[in-house]
Amino acid sequence: MDKSQYIQITKIVNENPQVKTFYFNFKLQSKPGQFVMLWIPGIDQKPFSIAYDDGAQFGLTIFNRGPLTQKLFEMNVGDRVGIVGPYGTSFSQKPNIHYIMVAGGYGAAPLGFLAEQLQQYDNITVDFLIGARTKDLLLFEGRILKIPNTKLHIATDDGSIGHHGYITDLLKNIICEISDKKSAAVVTCGPELMEKKVLDICNEFDVPCEVSIERYMKCGYGVCGQCVVDDLGICMCTHGPVVNSELANKLIEFGKYHREKSGIATNF
Amino acid sequence: MLKTNFLNTVFDNPLVLASGIRGVTAASMARMVKENGAGGVTVKSISLEPRTGHPNPTMAPFKHYFINAVGLSNPGIAEGLKELKKFKELCDAPLIGSIFAGTPDEFAQVAEKISEAPIDFLEIDISCPNVSKEFGDPFAYSIPAVELITKKVKEKTKVPISIKLSPNAWNIDTIAKAAENAGADAITAVNTVSGMAIDVHAKRPILHNKQGGVSGPALFPIALKCVYDIYKAVKIPIIGTGGVTTGEDALAMIMAGATLVGVGSAVYFRGEDCFKKITSEMEEIMREENINSLEEIRGCVH
Numbered sequence: 001m002d003k004s005q006y007i008q009i010t011k012i013v014n015e016n017p018q019v020k021t022f023y024f025n026f027k028l029q030s031k032p033g034q035f036v037m038l039w040i041p042g043i044d045q046k047p048f049s050i051a052y053d054d055g056a057q058f059g060l061t062i063f064n065r066g067p068l069t070q071k072l073f074e075m076n077v078g079d080r081v082g083i084v085g086p087y088g089t090s091f092s093q094k095p096n097i098h099y100i101m102v103a104g105g106y107g108a109a110p111l112g113f114l115a116e117q118l119q120q121y122d123n124i125t126v127d128f129l130i131g132a133r134t135k136d137l138l139l140f141e142g143r144i145l146k147i148p149n150t151k152l153h154i155a156t157d158d159g160s161i162g163h164h165g166y167i168t169d170l171l172k173n174i175i176c177e178i179s180d181k182k183s184a185a186v187v188t189c190g191p192e193l194m195e196k197k198v199l200d201i202c203n204e205f206d207v208p209c210e211v212s213i214e215r216y217m218k219c220g221y222g223v224c225g226q227c228v229v230d231d232l233g234i235c236m237c238t239h240g241p242v243v244n245s246e247l248a249n250k251l252i253e254f255g256k257y258h259r260e261k262s263g264i265a266t267n268f
Numbered sequence: 269m270l271k272t273n274f275l276n277t278v279f280d281n282p283l284v285l286a287s288g289i290r291g292v293t294a295a296s297m298a299r300m301v302k303e304n305g306a307g308g309v310t311v312k313s314i315s316l317e318p319r320t321g322h323p324n325p326t327m328a329p330f331k332h333y334f335i336n337a338v339g340l341s342n343p344g345i346a347e348g349l350k351e352l353k354k355f356k357e358l359c360d361a362p363l364i365g366s367i368f369a370g371t372p373d374e375f376a377q378v379a380e381k382i383s384e385a386p387i388d389f390l391e392i393d394i395s396c397p398n399v400s401k402e403f404g405d406p407f408a409y410s411i412p413a414v415e416l417i418t419k420k421v422k423e424k425t426k427v428p429i430s431i432k433l434s435p436n437a438w439n440i441d442t443i444a445k446a447a448e449n450a451g452a453d454a455i456t457a458v459n460t461v462s463g464m465a466i467d468v469h470a471k472r473p474i475l476h477n478k479q480g481g482v483s484g485p486a487l488f489p490i491a492l493k494c495v496y497d498i499y500k501a502v503k504i505p506i507i508g509t510g511g512v513t514t515g516e517d518a519l520a521m522i523m524a525g526a527t528l529v530g531v532g533s534a535v536y537f538r539g540e541d542c543f544k545k546i547t548s549e550m551e552e553i554m555r556e557e558n559i560n561s562l563e564e565i566r567g568c569v570h
Contacts, residue, residue: 263293263343
């Protein structure tokens with residue numbers, strides 16, 4: 001049943017001035033790409049992508065941007081919040097694949113979780129691409145560097161670290177160098193316009209791709225219909241957030257517009 | 269076998285998507301017909317201006333019921349019209365518009381505007397239990413209010429209207445009769461019944477709005493009795509809504525007197541293809557019991 005567990009925060013890690021990771025000792029049994037709803041009574045309840053889950057504890061990496069996260073950032077270890085989930089689809093995990101992960105900003109959270117989980121499969125290599133506006137906002141550099149068989153590539157808008165420019169430039173270079181495109185898989189999570197560019201590149205070079213698509217949602221289990229996408233009318237909380245390129249290519253609104261709280265369609 | 273004539277419009281089956289569930293966009297509603305077997309759809313209620321609704325949690329599911337206080341979020345009539353027009357491009361099933369407002373005059377104003385859209389019917393939501401802080405008690409508790417709204421809306425639209433009533437009104441049959449006398453073409457019975465849920469670990473109400481509307485199986489017997497009572501009181505057709513999750517429930521609604529049957533929370537309890545499941549269960553029972561048409565059994569328990 002979709003009932004909140006009212007559980008304690010067991011650890012808080014400061015990732016950068018605006019981002020913290022909150023850990024919970026709870027067997028969530030989630031897969032990379034899935035999300036939970038986090039509730040603080042009297043404030044709000046929102047979906048958050050899962051950044052860590054080792055089976056015994058899970059972690060949510062959160063950017064402080066509204067009333068709910070503001071309240072969360074004031075909380076301490078031992079304080080309790082409501083958690084329900086996990087919900088939604090996850091990234092595919094297969095052996096003998098060269099994964100190319102394209103993370104924009106906080107998109108590094110679920111993809112870091114994916115890269116860690118993939119270590120249980122044989123013959124995995126990962127190119128992990130992280131893009132950020134500037135060096136100080138870069139997330140999980142240390143985390144990714146610790147993962148075996150994983151090569152980190154960085155791009156920043158201001159060139160303060162790594163490639164000066166778009167992360168999609170790096171993606172194109174890596175794809176061009178691949179001899180066997182059938183054993184490669186691109187996965188992406190980040191700002192939608194970046195994701196759209198990633199999808200377009202994958203379509204062009206015929207590389208399979210999975211995209212995590214974020215839409216405003218209320219329930220998380222396919223009832224309210226706030227997160228439906230045009231023109232298929234499917235809910236991104238149940239048919240997504242992770243969809244393959246075949247499905248993503250059918251979503252006419254992907255990379256173009258999304259719906260706000262009221263349901264009004266707004267262009268990106 | 270399930271074809272249903274409602275106010276001279278033929279529905280492939282009597283199940284209509286109830287307002288508030290998966291009714292935000294044209295594509296979403298069309299999917300409920302084309303992929304999931306609904307006979308018709310009702311849009312999520314639309315107001316003059318856009319509304320963001322209440323903060324979350326706005327809904328909470330339980331084993332036998334579902335409770336919500338979404339707070340009537342909607343994109344407003346201007347954006348809403350676009351989705352209603354688009355629905356008819358995607359799908360030819362009957363479309364029921366739905367509106368709400370804070371005053372009788374505003375109801376008339378929204379009714380006039382929404383009538384520009386290719387809607388087949390218009391549901392008048394005067395019974396939402398979740399916005400009383402903003403709008404006061406639902407109009408559906410008051411006979412004079414129901415009469416006034418019905419008359420004012422009828423003056424502004426040629427689209428047949430159905431007044432959506434509340435199971436919290438102890439005299440729902442008398443109220444339905446008042447709506448009929450004021451010119452209503454149909455009655456939708458019922459909206460959710462007022463309720464609440466508490467998280468005992470958090471020691472707080474679950475819904476941000478504290479109180480909400482109960483739907484799902486627990487609402488079904490209450491809704492059934494309302495439809496039964498209203499059928500005795502009026503001659504206009506009834507859209508029987510409230511906790512229908514099985515073919516047996518849908519047939520019971522029709523035997524109590526409903527012409528169409530609203531299906532909402534069943535999307536949670538049985539999945540989005542609940543319409544297909546319910547219609548096939550209805551057909552199975554009808555074959556067993558030698559029932560050839562729904563006409564044959566409508567109101568038969570009276």
